[in-house]
Amino acid sequence: MRTTRWVRRSGAPRLEFGADYNPEQWPREVWDDDVRAMREAGVTIVSLGIFSWARLEPADGAFDFGWLDDVLDLLHANDILVDLATATASPPPWLTAAHPEILPIDRNGNTIWPGGRQHWRPTSKTFRTYALRLVRELATRYAEHPALCAWHVSNELGCHNIYDYSDEAAQAFREWLRSRYRTMDALNHAWGTAFWSQHYGDWSEILPPRIAATQPNPTQQLDFKRFSVDVLRDYYRAEKAILRELTPDIPVTTNFMVAGAVKDIDYTDWVDEVDFVANDHYRHPGPQSLDELSFSANLTGNLAGGEPWFLMEHSTSAVNWQPVNVAKRPGELDRDSLTHVAHGSDAVSFFQWRQSRAGAEKYHSAMLPHAGTDSAMFRSVVALGERLRGLAFVAGTRRKKAPAAIIFDWQSWWAAEQDSHPTDRLLYRREAVDWYTAFLNAGVRADVVPVTASLTDYPVVVAPILHVIPADLGARLTTYVQNGGHLVTTYFSGIVDENDHIWLGGYPGPLRDALGLRIEEFAPLLDDEQAELDNGTTGTLWTDRIEVAPDTEVLASYKTGEMAGRPAVTRHPFGAGSAGYVSTRLGPDGITPVLAEFLSRAGVTSELPPDLRGRVELAVRDNVRFLINRTDDPIDLGPDGRLAPRGVAVLR
Numbered sequence: 001m002r003t004t005r006w007v008r009r010s011g012a013p014r015l016e017f018g019a020d021y022n023p024e025q026w027p028r029e030v031w032d033d034d035v036r037a038m039r040e041a042g043v044t045i046v047s048l049g050i051f052s053w054a055r056l057e058p059a060d061g062a063f064d065f066g067w068l069d070d071v072l073d074l075l076h077a078n079d080i081l082v083d084l085a086t087a088t089a090s091p092p093p094w095l096t097a098a099h100p101e102i103l104p105i106d107r108n109g110n111t112i113w114p115g116g117r118q119h120w121r122p123t124s125k126t127f128r129t130y131a132l133r134l135v136r137e138l139a140t141r142y143a144e145h146p147a148l149c150a151w152h153v154s155n156e157l158g159c160h161n162i163y164d165y166s167d168e169a170a171q172a173f174r175e176w177l178r179s180r181y182r183t184m185d186a187l188n189h190a191w192g193t194a195f196w197s198q199h200y201g202d203w204s205e206i207l208p209p210r211i212a213a214t215q216p217n218p219t220q221q222l223d224f225k226r227f228s229v230d231v232l233r234d235y236y237r238a239e240k241a242i243l244r245e246l247t248p249d250i251p252v253t254t255n256f257m258v259a260g261a262v263k264d265i266d267y268t269d270w271v272d273e274v275d276f277v278a279n280d281h282y283r284h285p286g287p288q289s290l291d292e293l294s295f296s297a298n299l300t301g302n303l304a305g306g307e308p309w310f311l312m313e314h315s316t317s318a319v320n321w322q323p324v325n326v327a328k329r330p331g332e333l334d335r336d337s338l339t340h341v342a343h344g345s346d347a348v349s350f351f352q353w354r355q356s357r358a359g360a361e362k363y364h365s366a367m368l369p370h371a372g373t374d375s376a377m378f379r380s381v382v383a384l385g386e387r388l389r390g391l392a393f394v395a396g397t398r399r400k401k402a403p404a405a406i407i408f409d410w411q412s413w414w415a416a417e418q419d420s421h422p423t424d425r426l427l428y429r430r431e432a433v434d435w436y437t438a439f440l441n442a443g444v445r446a447d448v449v450p451v452t453a454s455l456t457d458y459p460v461v462v463a464p465i466l467h468v469i470p471a472d473l474g475a476r477l478t479t480y481v482q483n484g485g486h487l488v489t490t491y492f493s494g495i496v497d498e499n500d501h502i503w504l505g506g507y508p509g510p511l512r513d514a515l516g517l518r519i520e521e522f523a524p525l526l527d528d529e530q531a532e533l534d535n536g537t538t539g540t541l542w543t544d545r546i547e548v549a550p551d552t553e554v555l556a557s558y559k560t561g562e563m564a565g566r567p568a569v570t571r572h573p574f575g576a577g578s579a580g581y582v583s584t585r586l587g588p589d590g591i592t593p594v595l596a597e598f599l600s601r602a603g604v605t606s607e608l609p610p611d612l613r614g615r616v617e618l619a620v621r622d623n624v625r626f627l628i629n630r631t632d633d634p635i636d637l638g639p640d641g642r643l644a645p646r647g648v649a650v651l652r
């Protein structure tokens with residue numbers, strides 16, 4: 001059972017405001033300017049030391065904490081809290097020179113060399129020995145420092161180094177498989193090794209899914225993903241154990257990456273590891289950019305079980321790692337920050353405080369830009385700080401449960417996008433975000449919940465591309481419908497079990513009865529093909545050849561071509577509820593009317609007045625309502641005032 005803690009501090013509740021702070025990139029005299037400007041901006045907290053290993057331990061076992069003492073004292077003297085990193089994210093050159101065996105190996109057998117960051121094998125015992133020594137030194141030195149309010153383990157664990165195919169990883173993978181399967185027979189069954197002469201006779205024969213002559217075993221690939229997450233979790237626990245031993249009163253966290261296409265870590269059960277959830281999020285340009293931000297914040301809030309979480313990083317404006325790094329438009333700094341707050345964040349923190357002068361991130365925006373404090377950016381940051389101070393009443397409030405949920409499942413994301421499938425064009429998260437956009441268009445709140453969440457209180461549950469449905473999940477979903485829930489799912493859902501084995505007898509095996517349909521064959525579409533539906537929408541990517549039960553209602557049929565007359569969207573009354581099915585990719589515009597019909601059949605209505613639906617996102621924390629302008633135009637809120645373009649109103 002998880003017990004949530006928060007950064008250690010006294011005083012009235014407030015929203016924290018801050019950034020990653022990298023003073024080691026600047027001469028000492030700049031630090032004084034930094035804290036002066038931090039005070040002006042109302043910065044309450046910084047994350048410190050994330051990439052400082054080489055400065056803290058310039059040579060093997062020779063520690064230099066003097067400069068960090070100085071920074072911590074300076075910050076404390078200025079009432080700024082420190083979320084202190086364990087500084088283990090990136091090993092220093094002396095370490096990789098002495099121990100090149102800690103460098104990861106990619107699937108082609110190439111070494112990942114130093115020169116960037118995070119070049120360490122998650123399974124490396126040598127790396128762990130050195131990293132844990134540093135953690136112990138740091139925790140011992142700063143245990144009593146009054147600025148220390150939280151520990152920040154490593155940084156974005158797995159961001160660059162999650163998959164390592166070295167011999168050391170192979171050995172650890174075998175041990176992991178042994179504890180998962182116990183016997184060779186069980187592994188051979190799970191991996192379906194009767195196929196292509198893959199039968200294993202001994203654990204020592206097993207390797208990570210290195211570059212192979214053709215498609216590697218799909219279950220081996222899935223298990224390697226699961227293993228790689230578990231290894232990082234184990235590493236996190238090793239750091240945490242030391243921090244707990246030496247500083248039991250200081251909460252420990254690490255920054256998740258629930259954002260866009262970052263898919264390698266299944267965070268579903270990571271929340272049990274952290275004292276409070278922290279997340280990093282960066283937007284990608286595009287028509288659903290804001291919806292995706294809201295989706296990620298929403299999912300983070302539900303991973304945190306509805307409790308407050310910590311937005312550890314986002315950007316004040318452009319990033320530096322996209323093909324084209326778009327600057328934020330007026331209003332977006334506040335709107336993005338407050339959208340995270342609306343979904344439960346009690347902190348607004350950025351990468352980074354002062355824009356770097358050198359290094360790979362010098363074009364990444366920051367709170368204090370190259371131009372200095374006399375800049376529109378800094379003035380906007382100061383204004384945001386002031387606004388957040390005025391919103392202190394939000395701190396500590398919980399997300400209010402929505403009338404609908406979207407199930408999010410990393411296992412289905414991984415499995416549905418593996419190779420050798422009916423199409424390689426399918427994108428799991430895109431489909432989920434499309435449904436989320438449709439909810440926003442309808443003005444109906446939906447919680448984006450991990451697949452393990454209890455569904456019983458949600459009148460409507462949407463499960464987009466829920467590809468992996470183990471028997472117990474199939475039973476849980478069926479019971480949910482039987483007991484009166486309204487489930488909607490899509491193409492390529494319920495196809496395989498946890499071993500990536502097909503459910504036989506017609507798709508989607510575990511949901512066939514509830515859905516009142518049976519699919520004998522998938523019929524994916526080529527890029528230049530479309531499927532017209534008789535409700536005026538158009539499908540792409542996928543179609544299914546569906547047979548429906550006599551009591552299944554066909555809400556829309558295919559209109560043209562081979563599929564003409566076949567069901568496309570269906571709804572089946574089952575027990576006290578219903579189960580709906582959408583067999584093609586409708587995109588946000590096509591899903592919007594289809595969802596509206598499912599919602600109205602389920603009796604779920606918008607909490608917003610009709611003229612605001614679609615234009616405004618509503619998010620609720622206890623008694624606080626957030627109205628977020630999804631458009632570039634001003635919006636009249638009647639008695640509640642007026643929303644500026646891209647503006648956010650926070651109402652009590």
Ligand code: GLA
Pocket residue numbers: 155156280282313319320351361364
């Ligand atoms: C990640 C990292 C930061 C920084 C930002 C840039 O989130 O944690 O150190 O590199 O990306 O967007």
